[in-house]
Amino acid sequence: MTRTVRIIGAPTDYGANRRGVDMGPSAIRYAGLADAVERTGANAADAGDLFVARAEERDPDAEAPAGDAKFLREVEEVSERLAEEVAETVADGELPLALGGDHSIAIGTLAGTGRDAEIGAVWFDAHGDFNTPETSPSGNVHGMPLAAALGRGAFADREWAQSEGLREENVAIVGLRSVDGAEREALRESAVTVYTMSDIDARGLTPVVEDALDVATDGVEGFHVSLDLDWLDPGEAPGVGTPIRGGVSYREAHAAMERVAARDAAGDAVLRSMELVEVNPILDEHNETAELATELAASALGKRIL
Ligand SMILES: NC(=[NH2+])NCCC[C@H](N)C(=O)O
Ligand SMILES: [Mn+2]
Numbered sequence: 359m360t361r362t363v364r365i366i367g368a369p370t371d372y373g374a375n376r377r378g379v380d381m382g383p384s385a386i387r388y389a390g391l392a393d394a395v396e397r398t399g400a401n402a403a404d405a406g407d408l409f410v411a412r413a414e415e416r417d418p419d420a421e422a423p424a425g426d427a428k429f430l431r432e433v434e435e436v437s438e439r440l441a442e443e444v445a446e447t448v449a450d451g452e453l454p455l456a457l458g459g460d461h462s463i464a465i466g467t468l469a470g471t472g473r474d475a476e477i478g479a480v481w482f483d484a485h486g487d488f489n490t491p492e493t494s495p496s497g498n499v500h501g502m503p504l505a506a507a508l509g510r511g512a513f514a515d516r517e518w519a520q521s522e523g524l525r526e527e528n529v530a531i532v533g534l535r536s537v538d539g540a541e542r543e544a545l546r547e548s549a550v551t552v553y554t555m556s557d558i559d560a561r562g563l564t565p566v567v568e569d570a571l572d573v574a575t576d577g578v579e580g581f582h583v584s585l586d587l588d589w590l591d592p593g594e595a596p597g598v599g600t601p602i603r604g605g606v607s608y609r610e611a612h613a614a615m616e617r618v619a620a621r622d623a624a625g626d627a628v629l630r631s632m633e634l635v636e637v638n639p640i641l642d643e644h645n646e647t648a649e650l651a652t653e654l655a656a657s658a659l660g661k662r663i664l
């Protein structure tokens with residue numbers, strides 16, 4: 359049976375400090391995402407963009423009180439819409455491919471994909487995104503979605519943010535190289551598995567990604583792949599808001615996505631949902647980061663060289 363990939367745009371920048379990332383879905387579509395998906399042998403169905411109130415219409419009083427996250431009410435609205443759409447897509451037997459927008463959209467994706475099943479997640483990112491409103495130095499929600507989905511800190515009583523079927527034991531972060539002080543402590547005492555850039559340097563990419571996939575597929579029905587384009591080195595992916603030197607190469611990124619596809623094909627726990635986030639076309643060079651996002655999605659969905 360041919361798989362259908364439903365493309366869902368979430369053009370938001372409420373979780374980040376930078377304008378422009380809300381144009382990510384347009385840039386990724388312009389780079390040829392639907393065609394690239396179809397060349398993997400899947401059907402591509404584009405569900406269009408979710409409604410996101412324009413930043414110009416932001417309520418100036420929406421700025422969070424000290425110690426809370428910025429634009430959390432706006433993030434909640436977008437998350438609820440996205441969760442609904444993702445849950446519906448999964449219920450229809452299709453694979454949701456969400457396009458950010460900043461990484462706060464993962465709150466909605468994970469809430470939706472974890473609604474009626476035990477799931478795992480692999481987080482390909484330079485950052486841990488494990489802050490909470492209490493620990494965040496910036497107040498930006500794109501540094502918090504993993505903690506939010508797991509109901510940590512101030513997210514404990516925010517049900518909309520939580521992913522019912524996701525447990526820390528089934529979460530793996532790959533390629534971490536930028537982490538804040540209190541975020542580091544939180545990661546250390548959590549049950550999340552972290553593979554840093556040093557682990558990739560010491561062991562090589564493939565075994566690290568295989569281990570991460572073991573974590574994310576252990577005893578669950580399916581796994582989510584969250585791909586923050588700042589996971590790659592800024593030389594390969596310049597169009598991101600929070601670039602960090604020393605990221606993975608073009609080839610390593612493709613190799614990782616090919617491991618995802620292989621694990622999906624093995625069928626013990628299938629690829630259930632995916633998202634491409636943090637592409638900022640204003641900071642990009644000739645749309646190369648959006649093109650890269652498109653290529654990497656194709657590799658994760660089974661595109662092969664031969
Ligand atoms: N998804 C991202 N690009 N996150 C960047 C987070 C940066 C920083 N750790 C913060 O919490 O503000
Ligand atoms: Mn990041």
Ligand SMILES: [Mn+2]
Pocket residue numbers: 461483485487500586
């Ligand atoms: Mn991120």
